[in-house]
Amino acid sequence: xxxxxxxxxxxxxxxxxxxxxxxxxxxxxxxxxxxxxxxxxxxxxxxxxxxxxxxxxxxxxxxxxxxxxxxxxxxxxxxxxxxxxxxxxxxxxxxxxxxxxxxxxxxxxxxxxxxxxxxxxxxxxxxxxxxxxxxxxxxxxxxxxxxxxxxxxxxxxxxxxxxxxxxx
Amino acid sequence: xxxxxxxxxxxxxxxxxxxxxxxxxxxxxxxxxxxxxxxxxxxxxxxxxxxxxxxxxxxxxxxxxxxxxxxxxxxxxxxxxxxxxxxxxxxxxxxxxxxxxxxxxxxxxxxxxxxxxxxxxxxxxxxxxxxxxxxxxxxxxxxxxxxxxxxxxxxxxxxxxxxxxxxxxxxxxxxxxxxxxxxxxxxxxxxxxxxxxxxxxxxxxxxxxxxxxxxxxxxxxxxxxxxxxxxxxxxxxxxxxxxxxxxxxxxxxxxxxxxxxxxxxxxxxxxxxxxxxxxxxxxxxxxxxxxxxxxxxxxxxxxxxxxxxxxxxxxxxxxxxxxxxxxxxxxxxxxxxxxxxxxxxxxxxxxxxxxxxxxxxxxxxxxxxxxxxxxxxxxxxxxxxxxxxxxxxxxxxxxxxxxxxxxxxxxxxxxxxxxxxxxxxxxxxxxxxxxxxxxxxxxxxxxxxxxxxxxxxxxxxxxxxxxxxxxxxxxxxxxxxxxxxxxxxxxxxxxxxxxxxxxxxxxxxxxxxxxxxxxxx
Numbered sequence: 001x002x003x004x005x006x007x008x009x010x011x012x013x014x015x016x017x018x019x020x021x022x023x024x025x026x027x028x029x030x031x032x033x034x035x036x037x038x039x040x041x042x043x044x045x046x047x048x049x050x051x052x053x054x055x056x057x058x059x060x061x062x063x064x065x066x067x068x069x070x071x072x073x074x075x076x077x078x079x080x081x082x083x084x085x086x087x088x089x090x091x092x093x094x095x096x097x098x099x100x101x102x103x104x105x106x107x108x109x110x111x112x113x114x115x116x117x118x119x120x121x122x123x124x125x126x127x128x129x130x131x132x133x134x135x136x137x138x139x140x141x142x143x144x145x146x147x148x149x150x151x152x153x154x155x156x157x158x159x160x161x162x163x164x165x166x167x168x
Numbered sequence: 169x170x171x172x173x174x175x176x177x178x179x180x181x182x183x184x185x186x187x188x189x190x191x192x193x194x195x196x197x198x199x200x201x202x203x204x205x206x207x208x209x210x211x212x213x214x215x216x217x218x219x220x221x222x223x224x225x226x227x228x229x230x231x232x233x234x235x236x237x238x239x240x241x242x243x244x245x246x247x248x249x250x251x252x253x254x255x256x257x258x259x260x261x262x263x264x265x266x267x268x269x270x271x272x273x274x275x276x277x278x279x280x281x282x283x284x285x286x287x288x289x290x291x292x293x294x295x296x297x298x299x300x301x302x303x304x305x306x307x308x309x310x311x312x313x314x315x316x317x318x319x320x321x322x323x324x325x326x327x328x329x330x331x332x333x334x335x336x337x338x339x340x341x342x343x344x345x346x347x348x349x350x351x352x353x354x355x356x357x358x359x360x361x362x363x364x365x366x367x368x369x370x371x372x373x374x375x376x377x378x379x380x381x382x383x384x385x386x387x388x389x390x391x392x393x394x395x396x397x398x399x400x401x402x403x404x405x406x407x408x409x410x411x412x413x414x415x416x417x418x419x420x421x422x423x424x425x426x427x428x429x430x431x432x433x434x435x436x437x438x439x440x441x442x443x444x445x446x447x448x449x450x451x452x453x454x455x456x457x458x459x460x461x462x463x464x465x466x467x468x469x470x471x472x473x474x475x476x477x478x479x480x481x482x483x484x485x486x487x488x489x490x491x492x493x494x495x496x497x498x499x500x501x502x503x504x505x506x507x508x509x510x511x512x513x514x515x516x517x518x519x520x521x522x523x524x525x526x527x528x529x530x531x532x533x534x535x536x537x538x539x540x541x542x543x544x545x546x547x548x549x550x551x552x553x554x555x556x557x558x559x560x561x562x563x564x565x566x567x568x569x570x571x572x573x574x575x576x577x578x579x580x581x582x583x584x585x586x587x588x589x590x591x592x593x594x595x596x597x598x599x600x601x602x603x604x605x606x607x608x609x610x611x612x613x614x615x616x617x618x619x620x621x622x623x624x625x626x627x628x629x630x631x632x633x634x635x636x637x638x639x640x641x642x643x644x645x646x647x648x649x650x651x652x653x654x655x656x657x658x659x660x661x662x663x664x665x666x667x668x669x670x671x672x673x674x675x676x677x678x679x680x681x682x683x684x685x686x687x688x689x
Contacts, residue, residue, distance in 0.1 A: 076641035
């Protein structure tokens, strides 16, 4: 199977032949033959030329979506795209996150709002304070600009990924 | 001795106390919030009672509902652990009024030490040096501004009722004072129910060294030496050591005596910790505060002295005198503890709650892991994000670091982000290895990291190994994709799949099935 892998900005082509307990792979011309043991559906134990690689795979695997692979202690965030599944869906790039959106990184409660709509702010200046796990965290503007929208009020409970404010 | 003890806490410390109860053949009673119904501390207990909703103000801080659980269980004593109600004098009184024993100091001692401003006064009266600062809470911003000018920047704002770095802000200049003052007050109010803050001068390159003390009802006072807690972020300790790399018997003796003086001044009973700031340059120490409870980092003292602090706490509360005298205390080897938090070190230590999908805990020579979770556990947003404490002991500091490095590499936690990766880098850091520690360590470490990205911790080889590991990771990701696709297609047949391929796959499956049945007739 031919696939495309991206790690950060780095892209590689990978060809893989899965023969259950044995695997052949070719990454940009580098060839690997690995013994494979699937670990409880959550990772693999690879042995290549006597060297052991204990790998864990975290996250839901879908074409274009980033998952975490931990080799030993080292984490890698990898997105696998399947050229066969790209037809008609050109916007697979998951990295097009609006820099001007202030997104809640985790669930919490808004305890203070430090700016008003229309206010001119610098990059890194505080927009609001969100309390989670008993710590108050100042949410800082990702860029300089004008506060275009404040989507929450003091006391509101926010969810992970919720857009709290927009800076233009 | 008690027959039954209720543990008014959760997480790793509740588990730690249950273990001490087991050692002493005491029945352990757990309490739990709705979020903790399946938590490890509940599973390990003999009895467990629900005390309310997830929010800690309605459960682990709810005195009424904990007392109701105590009454129902027939427990004779209550151990508060640390955090929550551990330093709440009102709770200690409620326990006593119900005819039970509070495993901790008398409420009067807690009250004096509970307010940092009155603790400072007590230390001054006992003749122990303190950091220059205010002894009363600040009335308003204007007073804060004037005091800061008097001491000179940088200054530190602290919650009078504080602890754990909450309600605490270092202020570099007057421009930052206003927002820091408001933030400290509001954080203090939400964390401790009191918005009182006071101000201290910042000591230059300070080490944070604390002394473990112990007292019994017979009037014996001892100290168990120091712990070095200089490695902090957001004024929260992340790595602790015993002994301090300063390791001077003379200094230990002087600080130990000062700590005992303070404990005596408030008629202390049980385990307590007196925190000092130690200036590396002047070799002077200043009283910071006294924690009237068991500390998070107590395992390092236990590893080095061999004394079980929780067992001793229970014995002392039951009226037994201390099982050892000062001259019998010996410090053997070196211990280091890393606090494993559910936080993302790559994104400014932001909390990372969620389900622990994978857990492999290290062990082997010299390793101790005090954890409150198991695989499948949910790290909830409601409580402190610390999930375990990993401690290593060795004959020397270098040997302890070696063991810690090995254990950290063995430790694997999946599903959430943790501070493990951060610790793996710290134990390889030259300044850490050379023990150049002070409270500015983490920010300097982060700076070094930015300037010269540390080599990823490899078993062997440099950049070649890095690209090899990256290839292996890519293969693992690709293989997962391939297998998830084939699993999907065996579940519901996708239309693009050719009939031939399907037939081939079915034949393949049959072959394996046949092979299996011939292997196991």
